[in-house]
Amino acid sequence: MATGLQFPEGPVVMADHSVLVVEIKRGTLSRVQRDGRVSVVATLGGGPNGVAIGPDGAAYVCNNGGFRWTERAGMLIPVDIATGATEPPGFEGGWIERVDVDTGEAKRLYTHVDGHPLRGPNDIVFDEQGGFWFTDFGKTRTRDVDRGGLYYASADGSEVTEAAYGLWGPNGVGLSPAGDRVFVAESYSGRLMAWDLDGPGRVRQPRGTCVAATRGHFDSLAVEAGGAVVVAAISQGLCVVEPDGRHEYVALPDPMTTNVCFAPDDPRTAYATLSGTGRLVALDWPRPGLALAFNA
Numbered sequence: 001m002a003t004g005l006q007f008p009e010g011p012v013v014m015a016d017h018s019v020l021v022v023e024i025k026r027g028t029l030s031r032v033q034r035d036g037r038v039s040v041v042a043t044l045g046g047g048p049n050g051v052a053i054g055p056d057g058a059a060y061v062c063n064n065g066g067f068r069w070t071e072r073a074g075m076l077i078p079v080d081i082a083t084g085a086t087e088p089p090g091f092e093g094g095w096i097e098r099v100d101v102d103t104g105e106a107k108r109l110y111t112h113v114d115g116h117p118l119r120g121p122n123d124i125v126f127d128e129q130g131g132f133w134f135t136d137f138g139k140t141r142t143r144d145v146d147r148g149g150l151y152y153a154s155a156d157g158s159e160v161t162e163a164a165y166g167l168w169g170p171n172g173v174g175l176s177p178a179g180d181r182v183f184v185a186e187s188y189s190g191r192l193m194a195w196d197l198d199g200p201g202r203v204r205q206p207r208g209t210c211v212a213a214t215r216g217h218f219d220s221l222a223v224e225a226g227g228a229v230v231v232a233a234i235s236q237g238l239c240v241v242e243p244d245g246r247h248e249y250v251a252l253p254d255p256m257t258t259n260v261c262f263a264p265d266d267p268r269t270a271y272a273t274l275s276g277t278g279r280l281v282a283l284d285w286p287r288p289g290l291a292l293a294f295n296a
């Protein structure tokens with residue numbers, strides 16, 4: 001659908017069939033039209049990383065605060081490969097922000113949770129009640145790495161709580177079709193984790209359950225209407241994880257496939273961000289994707 005994007009992530013298909021994406025290196029929330037034209041909705045700075053549409057029709061963005069970058073063999077990679085560090089010079093933290101998609105006006109909602117600064121907010125999903133779950137991936141430095149967390153927040157900026165902490169690179173986040181389970185993909189471990197819910201923002205067990213453990217590295221995710229979870233798998237394309245933990249891969253032509261979503265009125269079409277080569281692609285999918293709470 002589009003080329004020349006600067007490490008796209010967080011695709012969201014809109015009612016007019018355009019697709020919102022973030023361009024992490026460019027620092028923007030952008031819109032891709034069906035004919036491939038790309039326009040900037042908002043210049044946000046930092047590192048906008050994940051997007052979801054809220055109950056008010058605004059875009060809610062996880063901003064990781066910025067990365068270090070390496071360009072190799074024509075691809076962008078969000079890490080200084082020589083040192084293993086992702087934290088950029090002068091890093092001050094990440095944040096959650098609300099963006100008016102008509103005007104581009106942005107407002108920061110959260111920069112801290114319980115007095116602790118956000119280090120690298122990554123992905124986001126709304127529930128039917130209008131609250132949202134998000135992950136904080138953290139940052140790496142030459143000799144140490146942040147542990148990450150899973151959080152739940154109100155869309156009006158009034159309340160945010162920690163649901164789980166000490167995760168290894170929590171990245172993609174999604175909800176089961178019944179809304180009674182939240183999934184998190186861990187990048188460092190290649191695991192898909194799950195927490196059963198007792199209500200909005202309330203996890204039943206703080207440690208979570210491992211649904212699947214793979215040999216790869218996971219990125220962001222989407223959920224099928226039947227309950228399978230589709231996870232972007234670095235170097236392997238897309239990984240489809242069944243509720244019983246069985247999983248298989250769908251190859252895509254980019255070692256940095258980072259995210260996937262489904263069209264609300266065409267749920268058998270999947271959209272994936274091929275971030276290393278800066279592309280947004282659409283592909284037929286054999287099963288329908290799950291409609292998101294406020295993006296139908």
